[in-house]
Amino acid sequence: MAILLSFDIDGTLEVGDPPGGITMEMVRRAYEAGYLIASCSDRALSSQKAMWARYNIPAVFTASKHQLPNMRAAITADAYYHIGDRDTDEQIAAENGFGFWWNHEGVSEPWLTLQTPHGVQTPGGEDVSG
Amino acid sequence: MPRPVPAPDPLSKPFWDACAQGKLMVQKCTMCDRKQFPPEATCRNCGWAFNLTWIPTSGRGTIVGYSVTYDTRINAWVPDQPFNNAVIALEEDPAIKFHSNLPGVKVNEVPVGAKVEVYFLDLEDGIKLPEWKLVHH
Amino acid sequence: MARETGWERSRDPVGIWEHRGKVALASRGHAPTDRRWDGVSMDKTLGAYTIIAANAAIEDAGIKPSDIDGIITSPGGQPGGAPIGDTWGPVRPYFAPPYNTEDGLTQVTGEWLARQMGLKNVRYFNSHGDTIWNLIGLAAQCVGDGRCNVALVTYPTGNLEGRYHRNPDTRVRGPAQWSSPWGWGLSGQGFTFEQYCRKYGSNHDRMAPFVVQEHKNGLLWPGSYYAQHEPQPFTTEDYLNGRWIAQNLSIFDCDRPVNTAAAYIVTTAERARDMRHKPVYILDHTESTFQPRSLVQDLDDTEAFCKVQAERSYAGSGLRPKDIDIFLPYDGFAVFTQYFIEAFRWRGVNKGEAHDLYAMDITPQGPNPLNTGGGNMGTGRMRTAFFSDPIEQIQGRAGARQAKKAEIAVTHGVLPGNAATIVMSSTPG
Numbered sequence: 160m161a162i163l164l165s166f167d168i169d170g171t172l173e174v175g176d177p178p179g180g181i182t183m184e185m186v187r188r189a190y191e192a193g194y195l196i197a198s199c200s201d202r203a204l205s206s207q208k209a210m211w212a213r214y215n216i217p218a219v220f221t222a223s224k225h226q227l228p229n230m231r232a233a234i235t236a237d238a239y240y241h242i243g244d245r246d247t248d249e250q251i252a253a254e255n256g257f258g259f260w261w262n263h264e265g266v267s268e269p270w271l272t273l274q275t276p277h278g279v280q281t282p283g284g285e286d287v288s289g
Numbered sequence: 290m291p292r293p294v295p296a297p298d299p300l301s302k303p304f305w306d307a308c309a310q311g312k313l314m315v316q317k318c319t320m321c322d323r324k325q326f327p328p329e330a331t332c333r334n335c336g337w338a339f340n341l342t343w344i345p346t347s348g349r350g351t352i353v354g355y356s357v358t359y360d361t362r363i364n365a366w367v368p369d370q371p372f373n374n375a376v377i378a379l380e381e382d383p384a385i386k387f388h389s390n391l392p393g394v395k396v397n398e399v400p401v402g403a404k405v406e407v408y409f410l411d412l413e414d415g416i417k418l419p420e421w422k423l424v425h426h
Numbered sequence: 427m428a429r430e431t432g433w434e435r436s437r438d439p440v441g442i443w444e445h446r447g448k449v450a451l452a453s454r455g456h457a458p459t460d461r462r463w464d465g466v467s468m469d470k471t472l473g474a475y476t477i478i479a480a481n482a483a484i485e486d487a488g489i490k491p492s493d494i495d496g497i498i499t500s501p502g503g504q505p506g507g508a509p510i511g512d513t514w515g516p517v518r519p520y521f522a523p524p525y526n527t528e529d530g531l532t533q534v535t536g537e538w539l540a541r542q543m544g545l546k547n548v549r550y551f552n553s554h555g556d557t558i559w560n561l562i563g564l565a566a567q568c569v570g571d572g573r574c575n576v577a578l579v580t581y582p583t584g585n586l587e588g589r590y591h592r593n594p595d596t597r598v599r600g601p602a603q604w605s606s607p608w609g610w611g612l613s614g615q616g617f618t619f620e621q622y623c624r625k626y627g628s629n630h631d632r633m634a635p636f637v638v639q640e641h642k643n644g645l646l647w648p649g650s651y652y653a654q655h656e657p658q659p660f661t662t663e664d665y666l667n668g669r670w671i672a673q674n675l676s677i678f679d680c681d682r683p684v685n686t687a688a689a690y691i692v693t694t695a696e697r698a699r700d701m702r703h704k705p706v707y708i709l710d711h712t713e714s715t716f717q718p719r720s721l722v723q724d725l726d727d728t729e730a731f732c733k734v735q736a737e738r739s740y741a742g743s744g745l746r747p748k749d750i751d752i753f754l755p756y757d758g759f760a761v762f763t764q765y766f767i768e769a770f771r772w773r774g775v776n777k778g779e780a781h782d783l784y785a786m787d788i789t790p791q792g793p794n795p796l797n798t799g800g801g802n803m804g805t806g807r808m809r810t811a812f813f814s815d816p817i818e819q820i821q822g823r824a825g826a827r828q829a830k831k832a833e834i835a836v837t838h839g840v841l842p843g844n845a846a847t848i849v850m851s852s853t854p855g
Contacts, residue, residue: 176461176655177588201677203664206656223677225359225669246367247360293596295603326720327604333717353724354624356616357673358609363593366609374613374672376722386720388608397673401624414597418607 160279161195163219163236164270165227167243168200171262174210179244180266183214189270195219195236199227199243199251224248227255238281240270258282293365294412300328303343308417313407315385317344324382348407350377350387350421355399371396377405377421389421433567434560434713438734440742443710445570447854450698450705451562452691454814455482456649459686459806462588463531468521472584473530476687477542480580483689488702489576491543496550496574497536498565498692501529503583503809504555509533510807511585511683534582534687550574558688558809559756559839559846563711565692566848575697579690583808585683604721614723615679616672619761621725623674626778630674630761634665636784636796637678637760637803643790644804646826649814651684651806660804679760681802688810690817695854703821709834709849710743716843728762728842729777732769739770739836739847744855747771751831752795752819754812756839758802766838767796795829812837813848820852 166186169175173182190196197220198207207221220230224247231239241252244262252259258281260269273280297305304327307314316325318332320340331338355375361367372390379385391399392410404424409417435443457475468474476499484491502509509532520526529538535553539545550573552564558581565577598606605611623629641660644650652660660678668676691701698705716731718724723731740746747770755766764780773794775783783794790798799805799815816835818824824832838847 201669203660203678204667205658205661205664209656209658223667223669226667250367250370291596292609293598293602293606295607296597296599297603298599301603327601354617354621356613356620356675357670358611358613358616359670359672360677361609361672362591362611363595363606363609365596365606369609371670372609374608374610374617376617376724384719386722386724388605388610388721390608412607 160274161236162270162273162279163195163197163230163234163239164189165197165199165222165230165239165241165257167241167245167248167262168198168202168207168210170244171242171265179262181242181262183216185266185268187214187216188268190216192271194270195234197221197230197234199224199230199241224251227251227257231255237279238273240282256282291365291413293363294414294416295418300330304328305416307343308409308419309415311409311417313346313348313419314343315346316341324385326385347380349380349424350405351380351383352376352399352401352403352405353378353383354401357397373397373399375399375421387419387421391422392420393422433564435711435742436713436715438738438741440712440738442744443742445566446709446743447707447851448695449566449569449708450693450695451708451813451817451850452693452698452701452705453483453486453703454817455479455484455486455689456810456814457687459649459651459654459684459808461651461655461682461684462585463685468525470685471525471531472582472685472687473524473534473538473542475685476534476539476580476582476689479687479689480539480543480578483578483691486702487691489691491545492547493576494545494578495547496565496568496577497540497545497548497580498552498561498568498577499534499536499539499580500555500557500561501533501535501553501582502555503581508555509584510590511587514586532584532586534580536580539580550577557840557846558813559837559848560713562690562692562813562848563713563846566708566711569692569694575694577692579692580687581689581810582687584685585807588683590683612672612675615675615759615761618723618725618728619674622764625725628778628781630676631666632781632784633679633760634662636763636788637665638662639788640757640797640801640804642804643798643827644800644811647799647805647811647815649688649808649811650800650804651682651808652804675759675761678803681758681807684806684808686806686808688808688814690813703823704852706817706820707851707854709745709851709855710739711846711848712738712742713846714738718843723843728765729769731842732765732845735838735845735847736769736771739838739849743849745834745849747774749834750836751833752798752816752829752835754797754799754801754816754835754837756801756812757797758807758809760803762842765842770836770838790824790827790829798824798827798829809839812839816850820850
């Protein structure tokens with residue numbers, strides 16, 4: 160079962176400017192637990208790709224803020240989540256059927272609880288059996 | 290969230306009062322025979338205030354161009370993004386311009402060159418805001 | 427201090443500038459460039475950075491602080507001296523002196539700077555504030571008129587929030603009553619560009635070579651935010667994937683707010699000849715302000731305004747378009763740069779043709795060196811690449827950005843409706 164986590168960068172990740180509370184270690188933990196990692200940010204795509212390369216985390220998709228639907232179309236997953244620090248993050252997540260966490264919520268790594276004994280918890284709250 | 294509401298001042302009050310009565314007015318300098326909008330304390334051409342008066346307009350115009358706002362700095366408009374921002378040139382003096390969101394026209398489908406006519410939206414505080422709609426023949 | 431007026435060369439016919447070639451830019455200095463101040467590091471405040479930049483410019487000129495007898499600055503980088511972002515107080519407590527007021531935090535006046543730097547020989551202060559083009563023009567006029575001989579021009583640019591103004595108002599007064607009820611804001615940029623593209627058959631994608639080249643140039647300029655913090659190349663793919671702010675204005679047509687400062691020494695040509703680097707002679711400064719006839723500045727207004735200022739600049743310098751080796755038109759927003767290029771008819775570019783120029787060789791070493799310092803797109807919203815780069819070009823120390831021919835450089839900013847042009851030369855003319 161696949162869960163996609165899309166991270167905003169500035170104000171969300173520790174390497175953003177301003178720095179957010181979500182560390183690259185948390186992102187790595189999610190990656191190693193099998194989550195699909197992606198970014199959706201106002202940074203240029205090449206800047207996003209350079210960041211993932213620097214931390215050796217293979218991102219499945221990098222997108223500008225308006226391209227969250229492209230991410231959904233390109234990457235098959237059972238559930239999609241976006242984590243960000245701006246109203247626009249919340250807005251694009253809602254418009255595209257992504258679950259959403261604020262940056263400050265993300266520091267407790269709430270995604271780690273999404274994999275249930277029955278499968279995956281989707282943004283709508285139901286379990287998708289595995 | 291409602292759109293920001295104009296707060297009339299002594300200079301703009303005649304305009305908003307006229308809107309409240311369903312009329313679109315602009316200033317005119319009778320000496321220069323020149324229309325002026327938005328209103329100013331003096332005629333921008335001759336610099337005098339004495340000959341400035343308010344006159345009604347035809348309320349008709351043409352769409353001369355547009356933008357579509359996707360990321361506004363105006364908080365009240367954020368929930369309505371994206372939205373059209375059209376510019377209307379007044380029929381009898383195309384140098385006089387007005388803003389319009391062209392309610393009812395799909396985002397990014399603004400027919401540049403189309404004829405429009407004014408109508409008024411009810412806002413809070415009794416303000417009636419000039420808006421524009423396409424004229425269908 | 428009240429704003430001085432009357433120094434601008436804004437009334438036609440301006441005639442050849444009376445101090446043509448008798449005033450020079452001698453040096454430039456820069457502080458580090460950050461995205462924003464962290465609110466904690468007192469060695470990274472706007473004031474601290476302005477001191478760093480000022481000392482760097484003094485050192486670059488090979489002079490002593492005691493040589494400075496004039497300070498001309500724009501405390502917050504904006505007309506009127508205001509900061510572009512929020513103020514620090516009163517919602518947040520101030521710090522121990524010298525950071526017990528806004529001065530030093532979100533603005534840096536000449537008086538504050540002189541106190542902190544111990545500049546005791548300053549006899550002319552002007553902290554009235556304006557864009558960097560107007561400040562250099564004012565400094566040139568002051569030196570030419572003899573108000574001071576060695577002017578330190580400082581240009582701090584900060585933005586506490588690191589983003590541009592949000593407008594929370596639900597009741598709108600003054601000019602905003604004619605725009606906010608319709609959500610009109612940056613739409614003005616998108617609107618005029620859309621008119622341009624419709625009239626001349628172009629499109630926004632054709633901006634890409636220009637913005638990409640600016641980023642390349644910026645990465646070669648050490649003062650750039652990108653050179654210091656995001657050194658990976660900015661690609662055509664990046665540009666074309668930018669989201670709209672207000673169509674046709676994309677996020678990559680907007681400059682990134684930064685926290686930094688730059689400083690320049692403007693002095694007489696005679697004094698400059700004894701300084702460390704060869705003088706960059708100022709051949710002319712001209713200024714203009716315009717107001718559109720009605721609510722909106724449309725393409726016709728924009729082209730008319732730019733034409734007046736371009737012709738004024740040529741009349742003031744006595745130059746012709748073909749004389750300009752390096753052209754540095756403002757780009758913050760990138761979607762209005764073509765109006766300047768076309769108005770100045772640089773490289774024979776006429777109305778509607780600037781995007782064709784973008785498709786040609788606009789590299790620093792090529793035949794059309796355009797914004798060789800990277801402009802704002804390639805450096806961040808510091809605005810000073812428009813001076814530091816041509817100074818380095820004319821002095822022959824631009825390194826990997828060095829243009830083959832760098833004898834005359836012209837920079838022009840800041841908006842079509844509020845513009846100034848500075849003409850720089852390797853010779854007094």
